[in-house]
Amino acid sequence: MWQPSDSFEIPLDVWVETVIKGWLVPNFRDLFQAVQVPITTVLEGLDLALQAIPMPLFTLALVLVAWAVASRGLALFTLVALAVVDLIGVWPQTMTTLAMILTAVLFCAIVGVPLGIAAARRDGFEKGLRPVLDIMQTIPPFVYLVPIVMLFGVGMTPGIIATIIFALPPIIRLTNLGIRSVPEDLIEAAYAFGSSPRQVLWEVQLPLALRTIMAGLNQTLMLALSMAVIAALIGAGGLGLIVYTGLGRLDVGAATEGGLGIVLLAMILDRITQALGSESTTKSPGLLETLKAFFRIRAPANPPGSGGQSVS
Amino acid sequence: MTEKIVVKNLSKVFGDDPDQALEMIRKGKTKDEVLAETGQTIGVQSVNFSVEEGEVFVVMGLSGSGKSTLVRMLNRLIEASEGEIRFDGQDMRGADAATLRKLRLEKIAMVFQHFALFPHKSVLENVEYGLKVARVPAAERRERALEALRKVGLAAWADRRPATLSGGMQQRVGLARGLAVDPEILLMDEPFSALDPLIRRDMQNELLELQRELRKTIVFITHDLDEALTLGDRIAIMKEGRFVQVGTAEEIVGNPADDYVAAFTQDVDRARVFDVASVMEPPEALELAETDAGAVRARLDELGRDALHLLRDGALAGLVTRRSLAQAAGGGGGPLEGAMVPEMPRARPGDVLRQVYDACSAGLPVAVCDEEERFVGVVTPEAVFELLAEDKNAPEEEDAPDGEEKAAEAAPALSA
Incomplete structure (x- = not known):
C-alpha cells in the first residue's frame, strides 16, 4: 500500500547536518570553545585537588560531614562504602567521577537557579521554558551526544556538557516551584513595608524556597551520576570509563567494579544532600546558614537553651 | 485636625477593560449586569472618604464587599482603576516607583489578617524588617525593633521564631512590625479576625490603649460590627464595593441609612454604643x-x-x-x-x-x-x-x- 514516504521524503537529516556542520560549527567555533573554558578550569582544579587528598583524609572528612548533617548510621555507611571503593581499586576513578559530578552540579546550579527564578517571576518565560525542559528530559542522552561531539569535540568537558544538559531540568523546575509556593501574603507584606523586588527575592523568596531548591539540587546530582557511564562514550573518564571499557571487552568483573563504585558514590551523595534538605524542615535556617552547613561540622546535639524539645 | 487621607471616587475593576466597565457603571448598570456582559468584576465602586489625623477609621463589610481591595489600593498593593488617593495632599496614585517605596518605607505600615510573619526570621528580625529594607544601620534598627516589641509586651520573645508563638502573640509581632517603622498611617486588614474571641477583645483593648498614646491615623478593616463599634471613631459600612453609610457608632446604630445597615445593627448591644x-x-x-x-x-x-x-x-x-x-x-x-x-x-x-x-x-x-x-x-x-x-x-x-x-x-x- 502507498504511504507518503514512497513519493516524498523530508530530508531532515540533511537539514540538521547542514545547520550544524555548515553553519553552527564554522561560525560559532570560538563561542563553543569559550564555553568550555570555565568548565574545564573548574573540572581540572577539582580533579587535581581530589586526587591530591590522601584517601584516609578524604574519607574522614566525608564521614564527619555525614555525621554532622545526617546521622551516625550514614557516617558508618560512608566509611564502609569508601573503604570498599578503595579496596576494589577504583579510588582514583571515583575521585575523577566525583570531580565531574560536582562540576556538572555546580554549573547546573549557576545556570538553573537564575533560570528558575526568572521562570517564577514571569509566567510567559515559564510557559516558553517548560517545553524546552520537557524536551531535555525526554530526549535520550544518546541523541545529543552526536551534536555535542560535533560542536565541542570529545573528552571530559564535552562529557560534562552533556551531563549538564541532562541534569539541568530538575533544579530549574524546583527553583521555580519553590519560589512560586512562597505564600502570597508574605510577598505582599514584604512589598507593603517598602521592599524592592530584589529585597523580596533575597529576604523572603529565596530563603523560603531553599528547601525545595535543595530537593532540586539532589535530583540534579542523581541525574548527573546516572550520566557518568553515558558521558564515557564521548571520552569522559572516571568510573564510567571502567564500565564502558568493561562492556566493550565483555569484562564483567571490571564493569562490576566500576558499577559498584558509582552506586556507592550515588548513595552517599544522595543521603547527604537529602539530609541537608530535610534538616531545614525542623530548624528552617537562613540561606547563609544552610550554605555554611555544607562546609561546617555542627554538634548534632540540641543547642543549649532549646529545652530539649526537638524530637530526635 | 487635618485631613490625613483623602480618597475620592476610588474604583477597582478586576478584568481586561476597566474603562468599559466603569463607563457601564456610570450609565447606571449594576455590578451583576457588568459581570454578565463583560465578565469583569467590580471590586470597589466610587468610594469617597477622608480620615483625619489621629483618627481610627473602620471599614466594615462582609467578605466579598471589597474592603480588603480598598485597603490594598491605599498603599497600592493593588492598583486602583480610577480615582484619587492623597496622603497629606500628596498624590499616591501618580507616585513613581521610588516615591511609592519611600512612602511605604516611612509613612504607611500594614498589619495583615493572617499575620504574614516571615517564618524563617526571628521575632526581632520580623519586627526589624521594615527598617532593614530601609537600610537603617543594624544597631539602630535593633534598638527601635526592641522598643516596638516592648510596646506590645513581647520583648522577651525577640529571639523566638514566630511559629512558636500563639496567634495573639503573633499578631502582636505583626503590630510591632508595623509600629517599628514609626509610620504616620497604619493600615490594618482584619488584624484580629483570625484570633479567638477572648484574645480578640484583649487585642482590641490593647490597640485602643496604644492608640491613646500614639495617635496614629488608622484605617481598620473588619467584618465584625462589634469590633467596628468598639474601635472606630468613624465607621464606614461597605456592601458590594460601595460605602452604604459613614458615621460614628451612634449614627450607624441609631440612624441606619438603609435596611442593610439596619439588619446589621439590630443585634448590636446598644448599651455599649450609646453614651x-x-x-x-x-x-x-x-x-x-x-x-x-x-x-x-x-x-x-x-x-x-x-x-x-x-x-x-x-x-x-x-x-x-x-x-x-x-x-x-x-x-x-x-x-x-x-x-x-x-x-x-x-x-x-x-x-x-x-x-x-x-x-x-x-x-x-x-x-x-x-x-x-x-x-x-x-x-x-x-x-x-x-x-x-x-x-x-x-x-x-x-x-x-x-x-x-x-x-x-x-x-x-x-x-x-
Missing part, C-alpha cells in the same frame, strides 16, 4: 436649704418622677425618693435632711449606657457630672430603657421637653 450624653436630660434639682418635703413632693408630682436630686450650695448633695420621704416623715412636711440619701448613682457624659445599667435597674435616676464635678444632667431609667428597646425610630432625643414628656408618660406605669 450617657445621648439620653441625658437637663439637670433637675432643688437647693436643700431653700426647700422642704412638701415642695419636693410637689415638684416630683409636677415632673412625674419618683426621685429628685438635691443640691447643697450648688453642689450635688444627695437624692430623695418618694419612699425615703415617706419613711423619714411619715407623710408629713418634716425635715428634708433626714430623707436625703447621700449615696447615689453617678456617671460621666461619655460613659456608655451599660455602665449605668445597675442604677437603672434599681429605678434610680443617675446624676451626670462632668470632669469638674458640675451637675450637668440626669439620666432616668425610663429614657435608658426606651432607647435600648427602640428599634428603628429616631433614638436621638436631644430636645429635652419631648424626652421629658415621654418619661412622664412612662413613669406612672413603672411606679404602679
Whole structure:
C-alpha cells in the first residue's frame, strides 16, 4: 500500500547536518570553545585537588560531614562504602567521577537557579521554558551526544556538557516551584513595608524556597551520576570509563567494579544532600546558614537553651 | 485636625477593560449586569472618604464587599482603576516607583489578617524588617525593633521564631512590625479576625490603649460590627464595593441609612454604643436649704418622677425618693435632711449606657457630672430603657421637653 514516504521524503537529516556542520560549527567555533573554558578550569582544579587528598583524609572528612548533617548510621555507611571503593581499586576513578559530578552540579546550579527564578517571576518565560525542559528530559542522552561531539569535540568537558544538559531540568523546575509556593501574603507584606523586588527575592523568596531548591539540587546530582557511564562514550573518564571499557571487552568483573563504585558514590551523595534538605524542615535556617552547613561540622546535639524539645 | 487621607471616587475593576466597565457603571448598570456582559468584576465602586489625623477609621463589610481591595489600593498593593488617593495632599496614585517605596518605607505600615510573619526570621528580625529594607544601620534598627516589641509586651520573645508563638502573640509581632517603622498611617486588614474571641477583645483593648498614646491615623478593616463599634471613631459600612453609610457608632446604630445597615445593627448591644450624653436630660434639682418635703413632693408630682436630686450650695448633695420621704416623715412636711440619701448613682457624659445599667435597674435616676464635678444632667431609667428597646425610630432625643414628656408618660406605669 502507498504511504507518503514512497513519493516524498523530508530530508531532515540533511537539514540538521547542514545547520550544524555548515553553519553552527564554522561560525560559532570560538563561542563553543569559550564555553568550555570555565568548565574545564573548574573540572581540572577539582580533579587535581581530589586526587591530591590522601584517601584516609578524604574519607574522614566525608564521614564527619555525614555525621554532622545526617546521622551516625550514614557516617558508618560512608566509611564502609569508601573503604570498599578503595579496596576494589577504583579510588582514583571515583575521585575523577566525583570531580565531574560536582562540576556538572555546580554549573547546573549557576545556570538553573537564575533560570528558575526568572521562570517564577514571569509566567510567559515559564510557559516558553517548560517545553524546552520537557524536551531535555525526554530526549535520550544518546541523541545529543552526536551534536555535542560535533560542536565541542570529545573528552571530559564535552562529557560534562552533556551531563549538564541532562541534569539541568530538575533544579530549574524546583527553583521555580519553590519560589512560586512562597505564600502570597508574605510577598505582599514584604512589598507593603517598602521592599524592592530584589529585597523580596533575597529576604523572603529565596530563603523560603531553599528547601525545595535543595530537593532540586539532589535530583540534579542523581541525574548527573546516572550520566557518568553515558558521558564515557564521548571520552569522559572516571568510573564510567571502567564500565564502558568493561562492556566493550565483555569484562564483567571490571564493569562490576566500576558499577559498584558509582552506586556507592550515588548513595552517599544522595543521603547527604537529602539530609541537608530535610534538616531545614525542623530548624528552617537562613540561606547563609544552610550554605555554611555544607562546609561546617555542627554538634548534632540540641543547642543549649532549646529545652530539649526537638524530637530526635 | 487635618485631613490625613483623602480618597475620592476610588474604583477597582478586576478584568481586561476597566474603562468599559466603569463607563457601564456610570450609565447606571449594576455590578451583576457588568459581570454578565463583560465578565469583569467590580471590586470597589466610587468610594469617597477622608480620615483625619489621629483618627481610627473602620471599614466594615462582609467578605466579598471589597474592603480588603480598598485597603490594598491605599498603599497600592493593588492598583486602583480610577480615582484619587492623597496622603497629606500628596498624590499616591501618580507616585513613581521610588516615591511609592519611600512612602511605604516611612509613612504607611500594614498589619495583615493572617499575620504574614516571615517564618524563617526571628521575632526581632520580623519586627526589624521594615527598617532593614530601609537600610537603617543594624544597631539602630535593633534598638527601635526592641522598643516596638516592648510596646506590645513581647520583648522577651525577640529571639523566638514566630511559629512558636500563639496567634495573639503573633499578631502582636505583626503590630510591632508595623509600629517599628514609626509610620504616620497604619493600615490594618482584619488584624484580629483570625484570633479567638477572648484574645480578640484583649487585642482590641490593647490597640485602643496604644492608640491613646500614639495617635496614629488608622484605617481598620473588619467584618465584625462589634469590633467596628468598639474601635472606630468613624465607621464606614461597605456592601458590594460601595460605602452604604459613614458615621460614628451612634449614627450607624441609631440612624441606619438603609435596611442593610439596619439588619446589621439590630443585634448590636446598644448599651455599649450609646453614651450617657445621648439620653441625658437637663439637670433637675432643688437647693436643700431653700426647700422642704412638701415642695419636693410637689415638684416630683409636677415632673412625674419618683426621685429628685438635691443640691447643697450648688453642689450635688444627695437624692430623695418618694419612699425615703415617706419613711423619714411619715407623710408629713418634716425635715428634708433626714430623707436625703447621700449615696447615689453617678456617671460621666461619655460613659456608655451599660455602665449605668445597675442604677437603672434599681429605678434610680443617675446624676451626670462632668470632669469638674458640675451637675450637668440626669439620666432616668425610663429614657435608658426606651432607647435600648427602640428599634428603628429616631433614638436621638436631644430636645429635652419631648424626652421629658415621654418619661412622664412612662413613669406612672413603672411606679404602679
